[in-house]
Each structure stands twice: as C-alpha cells, then as structure tokens.
Amino acid sequence: MQGLYIHIPFCISKCAYCDFASFANIKRLRMPYLKALKQELILQKKHYKNFEPKTLYIGGGTPSFLTLAQIKFLFNSIYGCYKNFDEITFEANPESLSLDKMKLLKKLGVNRISLGLQSTNDKHLKTIGRAHNYSQFLEVYTQTKQYFDNINVDLIAGLPNQTLTDFEQSVKELIVLKPQHISVYGLQVEVGTPLYKSGYECDDNLCRKMLESAEKLLQNAGFVHYEISNFSLPKYESKHNINYWTSGAYLGCGSAAASYMQVVRFQNTVDVKEYIKSLEQNKIPTVFKEKLCGKARVGEEILLKFRLLNGFKPNQKMFKYFNREFKNLFDKKLIVKDKDLLHLSKEGKYFANDVFRCFVEPF
Ligand SMILES: C[S@@+](CC[C@H](N)C(=O)[O-])C[C@H]1O[C@@H](n2cnc3c(N)ncnc32)[C@H](O)[C@@H]1O
Ligand code: SF4
Numbered sequence: 001m002q003g004l005y006i007h008i009p010f011c012i013s014k015c016a017y018c019d020f021a022s023f024a025n026i027k028r029l030r031m032p033y034l035k036a037l038k039q040e041l042i043l044q045k046k047h048y049k050n051f052e053p054k055t056l057y058i059g060g061g062t063p064s065f066l067t068l069a070q071i072k073f074l075f076n077s078i079y080g081c082y083k084n085f086d087e088i089t090f091e092a093n094p095e096s097l098s099l100d101k102m103k104l105l106k107k108l109g110v111n112r113i114s115l116g117l118q119s120t121n122d123k124h125l126k127t128i129g130r131a132h133n134y135s136q137f138l139e140v141y142t143q144t145k146q147y148f149d150n151i152n153v154d155l156i157a158g159l160p161n162q163t164l165t166d167f168e169q170s171v172k173e174l175i176v177l178k179p180q181h182i183s184v185y186g187l188q189v190e191v192g193t194p195l196y197k198s199g200y201e202c203d204d205n206l207c208r209k210m211l212e213s214a215e216k217l218l219q220n221a222g223f224v225h226y227e228i229s230n231f232s233l234p235k236y237e238s239k240h241n242i243n244y245w246t247s248g249a250y251l252g253c254g255s256a257a258a259s260y261m262q263v264v265r266f267q268n269t270v271d272v273k274e275y276i277k278s279l280e281q282n283k284i285p286t287v288f289k290e291k292l293c294g295k296a297r298v299g300e301e302i303l304l305k306f307r308l309l310n311g312f313k314p315n316q317k318m319f320k321y322f323n324r325e326f327k328n329l330f331d332k333k334l335i336v337k338d339k340d341l342l343h344l345s346k347e348g349k350y351f352a353n354d355v356f357r358c359f360v361e362p363f
Helices: 027-047 068-079 099-107 122-127 134-147 164-177 204-220 239-245 272-280 294-307 316-331 348-357
Strands: 002-008 055-060 087-092 112-118 151-157 181-186 224-227 230-232 249-253 258-261 264-268 286-291 335-338 341-344
Touching (some): 002 239, 027 068, 027 272, 087 239, 112 134, 151 164, 151 204, 164 181, 164 204, 181 204, 204 224, 204 230, 204 348, 239 294, 249 264, 294 341, 316 335, 335 348, 341 348
Parallel strands (some): 002 055, 002 249, 055 087, 087 112, 112 151
Antiparallel strands (some): 249 258, 258 264, 264 286
16 A cells, blocks of 8 residues: 655644644644645655555644645645545644635545644643643534544543543543544653653553553453554544555655655755755755665564554564564563464553564664
C-alpha cells in the first residue's frame, strides 16, 4: 500500500508538552504555506510518476485551524494530483472544528476524524495548556458523530497531578462515547518544552499502571489493542498508520514532513518560512536523505513490525542480521514466539523502546 501525509504546522496555542513541528502566532502564513504545499505536490507528482496513495492523512499541528476557504484550497491542491483514496483522516482540535467545517470535510471526502482530547478533566487540560475544556469537546464530538462514523480520540497518560483514578475516569468517560478508535499515549516529557522546564518528571510506574488499566478497560469494551498506543473496534484500525508499520511507501508533504519512497527516507525543513521560500523557487527543501540498505533496512522493518501487537513472521534475513539481538530479547522475556509469529511480550509492550533500540544503528 502507499500513503500520503500532509503536514499543517499551525496551532492556536502551543501545549506545554508538545514538541511536534507546530507553531502558534504564525497564522498569517497559512495561505502562503498552502500555496507552497500545492507546489510541492505538483513537483512530487512529476517526480514519482507511479505513486498512487490509497490513504491520505492530514495532520499537524492543527489542520482544523485552517479556515473554510483554506480547507477547500488544500483539497483542490491534493485532488489536482491524487484521487481514489480509501481512507482520508483529518486531525482536528475541539476549539477549532465548527459545524461548517465538518460539513465541508464530509463533502470533500474525509471519512475519518482524529480528535485530540488528552483528558476529560478540565483541571488537567488547563495544566497542559489545552485550548479547550471537556464540555467543548463533548459538544464537538456529538456533532462530529452525526457526520462521521470513524472517529479517533487521543488520550495521554501520566499528566501532571493525574492519579490512576483520574486517568481511568477519562478512559471510562470516553468508552461511553463509543468512538471507533482510541489512541492512548504515555506522556513523553520532551526536552525544551514548558513541561520539561517546569521540572515535571513522569512517574514511570504510575504511567505503566495507567496504560495497563486502559488496556483492560478498552478490551472489556470490545476494543482491540492492535498497536502499542492504539485501540480500535474490529475493522477500524488506521489503514494509513498500518502502512507505516508495515514499511509501505509514503510521501510526506509540508514542513517537517517525512517520507519513505523507493527505500529512501527523507524529510523537509521544519522552518515554515524556509519551506515557503524554497517552494516559491520551485525547490523542495529536503534537509535529510538516506537510502536504507542491508542491515539498516531489515532493522527498521523489524522495529516497525514489532509495533503491531499481532506479531509477524520473521524471515531468514531478519535472523541473519539480528540473531544475537533476538536471543537476547527472548532471554529477557521482552519478546515471545507464538506458533510462528514473533511479538512483544506483555512486559515488552512497556519496554518497547528498549526492544526497538536493538534494531537501530549503531548495531
Ligand atoms: C500530532 S499530535 C497533534 C494533534 C492535535 N493537534 C491535538 O493536539 O489534538 C497527535 C497526538 O500526539 C499526542 N502527543 C503529542 N505530544 C505528546 C507527548 N509529548 N507525549 C505524549 N503524547 C503526545 C497527543 O495525544 C496528540 O493529540
Ligand atoms: S498537541 Fe496539538 S494543539 Fe497542542 S501544540 Fe501540539 S500539535 Fe498543537
């Protein structure tokens, strides 16, 4: 399969924990940015003539922070180059997804909405600098349900002052709302963010208890834990993300967007102004490019496949390059073999980064 990712780097305000390539206070750059995106799509279409993405993911940042006219412009640009998507996801934040935007998105072919909630507790939402409260989310969610039958909601575990009971409350309240997909992320305190500067440290034991509890609550409610951070009702797994985790090709357009095309990984500049300027001169501002070969390619394939909890059938190449690492991980009981499928053990799910590190250079 092949996927197209479009990055929208604008946010109303910056959340205290977030180090994604997204910025507040540059909303005046939205139209010049969309024009640059159009140009990048045209150039990439000429370059990768046989590329036919089946999934489209518009993420950020905050795509719903675009105006109606800007959303129309964006889709015209995309459809001018690529059509025939099976799944089109649009990321939205509660404070900027209006009824008019929902109607427009539906008309434009969007069939999956991903809403960032993080917590149902207003105190916690305020602490992490979210621009919405829970009742705003509820209102938007109820309207979204009338237009879309495939909705994801994001939650974060391990927020400042969040107890296990607080977190479980968020999960339970969300289950009642019956979205088709729920992502649960353990909080990462990223260097340089306001949260990091505040000196907050995540209690790993507590966070693990929260994630274990989320798994139980969601499985009891009929959700399938199909990827480390992702749960879905049967048949509602994110097709776009599954393509990433199975080493499918994807093209990322926009500032900071990453791509994996013809076994080459590359990424655009994070700098929005530089991105616009470069495309005004018909140049794609690639800042990183690497061809994945041999052991590095196999290692990448293994670590991505381990993210999917169903497991995978290892091939000879995998054992040729990583026999020692596999043995080590079996000894530590972080991975298990079930029939002929390899997957993370119950313990391994919570130490996934340690597992992944074994398959990343330097070996
Ligand atoms: C690409 S982000 C942006 C989505 C959208 N702008 C929003 O805020 O709802 C997708 C999700 O990543 C998660 N996320 C972002 N930063 C995180 C962090 N430092 N630790 C854990 N999860 C994080 C949040 O749940 C967020 O909704
Ligand atoms: S979490 Fe979402 S809304 Fe908050 S700063 Fe990051 S991208 Fe923007």
